Amino acid sequence: MKVLLIQPPIEDFYCTSIRLYPLGLCSIAAAISDLCEVAILDAAEHHKPRKLSEHPFPELKNFYQPHLRSPLSLFSKYYRFGLTDEQIKKAIAEYRPTVVGISALFSAYMALSIHMAELVKKVNADIVTIVGGLHPTLSPESVLASPDVDYVIRGEGETPMATFIENLASSKKMILSDIPGLCYQENGNNKINPPSVETDINRLPSHRLLPPKSYLMYGKSYSFFLASRGCPYRCQFCGKAPFPYRQRTLGSIEEELHVHAQRGIEVLDFEDDMLTFDVRFFHDILAMLKKFEFNICAMNGLSPSHLNAQNLKLMLEAGFHKINVSVVELSSSILKSQSRCHYGSFFELLPCLEHESVTVEVHFIIGLPRQSVDHILDLILFLAQKKVLLGPSMFYPVPGSALWSDNEVPFKYCRSSIMYPAYFSRLTIITFMRLIRFINFCKNLVDKLHQNLLLSELLGSAHLFMTPEIYHIITHLCKQKRFLVWDKKDQDFREESCVLEIMDRFFQMLKHKVIRGYKTNHQLKVDL
Template sequence: MTDIVLVQPPIRDFYLTRKRTFPYGLSRIAACLRSAGFDVTLFDGLATDRKRPLPVPQALQEAADLYGPPDASPFGLFHGWYHFGFSFEHCAEQIRKMQPWLVGISSLFTAYSGEALFLAKTIKKIHPKCKIVLGGHHPTAFPHDLLEDPDVDYVIRGDGEEAMTALACRLKTGRPLEGVPGLAFRDATGKAIAAEPAVVADLDSLPPPAIDLVRLDRYSRRSRPALVVAASRGCPMRCSYCCFGGDSSLGYRRMSWRRVMEEIDAALSRYDVGFIDFEDEHVSIDREGMIGFLREFRTRYGNRRIELRAMNGLYPPSLDPELIREMRDAGFRTLNLSLGSTDPVQMRRFNRPPVLEAFDRCLDAAAACGMDVVGYILMAAPDQTADASLSDLLALAERRVLVGASVFYPAPGSRDYGWCAEQGLLPSERAAFRSTAIPLSHRTSRLQTVTLMRIARMINFIKHLMDMGFDPAHLDAAIDGDALSERESNGAMLLHHFLSDGRIRGIDREGNVFFHRIDEATAEAFRAAIPSTRFRGVRT
């Protein structure tokens, strides 16, 4: 038997990026519960390779139709809807066997809130005596909605470490629940009462995460365990699309770099970690502190060949050549840079200053250090046109960078979410609050968005060919040669056809070529711009 089980639910989507599902937040809550004397287990519903095909939900059918049939070429997008992870029934049965009296379920994203709620109901059905609490960004935004379900006993809003520990202590001793930070619950009359979100002001006061409870074998890179670290929470900026910025009630807070090093020391003393991802919204804001940390990390672990990354994106104005060199020397091989857009008007709409000049300086510094760069832009946002996004893609085509094209979705709590709500543009179902649903059709239609996504794939494929030494203006050598894989050869052939007639094709696994649905004007604008675009590779 165990006192408390913390659960990462399975999810349903077109795809799963395992490296972005590391249950870091649950491991931090587990550490606090342990410190208070509770026996805790972390059950990860995604810690398996299992996936099961399912019918596409009605809320995502339009997007699925636009993605089209399976495409084995480099220009393919998504196909097939899957349940990733253990079944709900398996999760519930494993939890029942542990006989916890409290179960905490993570519900980070609104798009997956249905899975978290269904798991709660499945657990309650076979283990009705346990109390169930949901926490994460979605419960923080919608506590009253969740408490309308009788299978949800409590909701924690905001930071979960101190709140979950306080709730567990109150339940164990039978004391009243009033005053538990961030707690939403029903009072004796059945009325839902929701406290303001809990905030851990001093992150240094928290114990290191309980990494030993995480299935590190499921989160590995090149056969070595991967680790996630968050040196801060929130962000001081106020970008319109972000729910964690300066407008958030949680505010911006950070750990001391000393404490970050202690957290890493604790993990590396036990595990042969080969990859560490800093999941901060703005990890490089403290330049001098970060440089000191990087130098100390290199001194302690430089011989262990650990790759460092900040996959959530780095803010270009916060970087400079010296800092980038220090990052390279400590283990960074790739810079993930947040560009947003090259259009100053769109950047004002995002409530962000233009960063293109700083972005270019970062590219030069990264090239001097032999580092790769991914540049992220946002497409199909409110008031954003397809022409503006195409200009962004062409700007990245001319730079030594891999294109990272992200599709906008309205994040509850963000300014853009509020604007979309006022304009009646929010999806009718919460399952559609994800990029893969192409949730917004404002000044960029959904067909234009999918066309832009394929153009981004085409640009990255052209860059790939250039890095291999091929001239995209003379594709016959690539098509007829034996230097390319079958997939690469098919891509070169389809690219050749596109340059001829402006139609984007796919190819199935039997070699049959078919046409994708596209916005013809957007595709033709891209084709017309290719002769005057000075393409560069990712490394050349």
């Protein structure tokens, strides 16, 4: 029996390719490798994006236009990141699988996952299609509504998939409802099982099914890594399934580290929901990492409430070169209303990192309930003065979260690029995002120039290291407090829409403050 596991393409205004390593499919493959022949078709990663002529969001056409150019604009074109339909069908036909498992991690891209099932059935209607991932776990009925989807797996898929494959090959068939996490239709009715939770999480994923050189981060081969599963917290805005927190054994972690070293992996990205939750466990992992020579980052799961000077020191010694910290918000009352643990004294620890080469990226959310315009501006300007990169996330309701109500939002809107107007207007959110891009633009300039400057001095010489268009856009913003954009079609500048009150308030609050680099200790003093 042959099983093909597919990661679907993505269609969006942008895609962070380094977030697409199909670790979940590697784990499924490991669970069934003794039962069948298995392969992974990554139809999203390491494929040149193709511009699509249309996108399904007409309300964004006034904001995202392909002929407009500015270093502070957000998006312009809509892409397909991954293989074409014909390439996918050809790969399926050549492999000739009995079963195809399809990943559906994100609600925003659910339609593409279902479309993969449609392509499978076009190749051969007898191929069994199974869809699993976060979205089917939270909303199995929406996936089973497709006539091309035979089964859905809710929860962690290793045991359900292995049991299903074993049952398919056996002459003695199980009752389908006895397979953990399996959902299906029977006589027009949905049969929904509760999500499956793995009791043994120490099996090593089948990374061997992926070519190392096809997954690059900063030009180096990388892999995702999990030391634990589940999260002990239930933040109101989070749509993660409520799986219990579980740790792998240190022995299995070290074994997988050796596998990556042998494969030539240079960068490890820890994707735990809460890597620092158990401090002793975290310290054991850091001590183990010192035996290797990986560059390490954690783009997920570093809670500031669990970081201290000792942890930071050990992280640097272990090989961390980038630290992504999720503070969500500075207001303790808003954090409490979202059931989020407080960030504590994390920013008091930043001086410990000032003379280190490590990059600190601070993630926060724009558009939460109870946030005000001044809340967001205070947060942006506070971070502008720190040696950190600003990493904003736009709030949108997601299935499974406490802020989601059924049928409130079409699934396709559950993505950052839409700037969903939940508690702020879309124009307010876009204004904030452009201002944040301006702050990060200035931080990058300060680091490149390697000197302390006044903003007036910078603008006086900026034409020496900026294109004429960018120079005019930045100068106009600093002096007139308005966004400009270069219109390629008309070969002229024009103002971009924004919330004028926010612009005026931002520059009023910014005056006489500094914008600090995120890689160096140099700073830009605002004197305009």
